[in-house]
Amino acid sequence: MRLAALLMTMLTAFAGTATADVDERVVGGDRASIADHPWVVYVTDAAGNQFCGGTLVAPTKVVTAAHCATTRTPRNTRVVLGREDRKSGEGVVARLDSIWVHPDYVSADQGSDVAVLTLRSPVDYTPLPLAHASDDVLYEAGTSGLVLGWGRTSEQGSASRYLLSATVPVTSDEYCGAAYPQYDPDEMTCAGYDNGGVDTCQGDSGGPFVAGGKLIGVTSWGEGCAREGKPGVYSKIAAYAEVIEDQLAA
Numbered sequence: 001m002r003l004a005a006l007l008m009t010m011l012t013a014f015a016g017t018a019t020a021d022v023d024e025r026v027v028g029g030d031r032a033s034i035a036d037h038p039w040v041v042y043v044t045d046a047a048g049n050q051f052c053g054g055t056l057v058a059p060t061k062v063v064t065a066a067h068c069a070t071t072r073t074p075r076n077t078r079v080v081l082g083r084e085d086r087k088s089g090e091g092v093v094a095r096l097d098s099i100w101v102h103p104d105y106v107s108a109d110q111g112s113d114v115a116v117l118t119l120r121s122p123v124d125y126t127p128l129p130l131a132h133a134s135d136d137v138l139y140e141a142g143t144s145g146l147v148l149g150w151g152r153t154s155e156q157g158s159a160s161r162y163l164l165s166a167t168v169p170v171t172s173d174e175y176c177g178a179a180y181p182q183y184d185p186d187e188m189t190c191a192g193y194d195n196g197g198v199d200t201c202q203g204d205s206g207g208p209f210v211a212g213g214k215l216i217g218v219t220s221w222g223e224g225c226a227r228e229g230k231p232g233v234y235s236k237i238a239a240y241a242e243v244i245e246d247q248l249a250a
Contacts, residue, residue, distance in 0.1 A: 029166030029198065032148055034084035034091070039128035040148045040163065040208055042086070043068060043117070044078045048093075050086060050159065053149045053207025054079060055215050057130060058248045059122035060097075064206030065218050065235065066105035069115035074098055079117060081125050084163045086150055094119045100247050102240070108205075108221035109180070111187035113235045115206075116247040128208065130245070131216040131238045138211045139189050139238065141172040145211040147191070147219065147232070151203030155225040159203045166198045170211070171231050179230055180223070187239050189217050192231030199226035209234045 034040070041062055043052040052068035062079050069077075074096035082091030097118045104112040131138055138145075148165045152158065168191040176183045176190035183190070191209060192199055200207065200219045209217030217234025224230060237244070 029147070029153075029164040032084075032163045032165035034082055034163055037148055037163070037165070038082065038125045041079050041081045042083075042150050043206065044080060044093075046076045046078065048078070050080075050150055050203065052203070052205050053151070053219065054117065055208040055218075056081065056123070056125055056127045057215065057244070058127050059124075060119040061127075061248050062117040062119065063130075063215065063218060063237075063244060064115050064117060065108065065220055066101045066113045066115045067108045067220075068206040069099050069101050069117065070105065072099055077117070079119060081123055086161050092123055092125075094121070094123060096120065100250075102243070109182045109233075111184050111235075112240075113220045114218055114237075114240050114244065116244060118247075118250075128210065129214045130241045131212075131214040132241045133238050135212065135214060135216070135238055138214065138216050139170060139236070141170055141175070143170040143211055144168075145170060145191055145209050145216060147200050147204070147207065147209050149200060149204035149207040149219065151205075151207075152201035152225065155201065155227075157201075168192050168198055168232070176231060176233065180233065183233065187236055188220070189234050189236045190231040191217070191234065192226075194229065196226045196228040196230065199232050201225035 039056040054062040054064035102112040173185040
């Protein structure tokens with residue numbers, strides 16, 4: 001998986017999803033246990049076709065990317081929890097009560113790429129805490145973070161049947177800004193290796209980027225999957241924690 005592009009799903013041709021202006025992505029990872037990461041989920045259409053990832057942050061709340069949710073409705077969207085193997089029947093398929101998309105969202109590469117899915121009923125899985133403004137150390141260059149998802153395992157490859165994870169380092173804002181002129185350090189963070197090889201990929205969008213036991217990023221966008229000099233770009237959760245928590249209380 002491109003776990004720097006890992007778990008990104010930048011709106012590919014999966015059923016019911018819209019296309020985005022930039023790619024997203026998981027590549028170069030290993031199988032992960034859902035028992036060890038009970039908060040990681042995936043999002044499907046009503047027919048069960050997976051198109052994005054997400055993170056359980058409260059018993060009825062899932063954080064994902066805005067570009068995964070902007071064309072969706074509660075009626076045609078589901079969240080699958082506790083399922084490591086997408087072909088199995090384990091876990092829970094949850095219906096939605098509502099979908100909130102950040103009001104400033106236009107496109108992933110312009111920022112505000114966060115959304116909150118509210119489940120109809122609470123689920124019995126452990127949520128993941130959000131990073132806040134006080135967690136600056138988690139965004140320092142070189143910090144090791146974990147990406148997870150069921151997205152493509154190569155840029156032109158197929159989606160993974162199983163949950164995959166990979167470790168990628170946070171890059172400096174200068175490095176990411178040189179790779180992507182539209183990069184905004186106030187709202188985004190990047191992760192990946194200079195020579196590529198590990199990243200998130202299509203189908204991983206909306207999934208978690210985790211460090212220090214907290215959700216620090218949401219798989220958002222990037223150029224291709226696991227390319228040299230093109231790290232994965234993640235929505236910076238610390239920048240959106242307050243507005244997300246307003247939704248958790250709603």
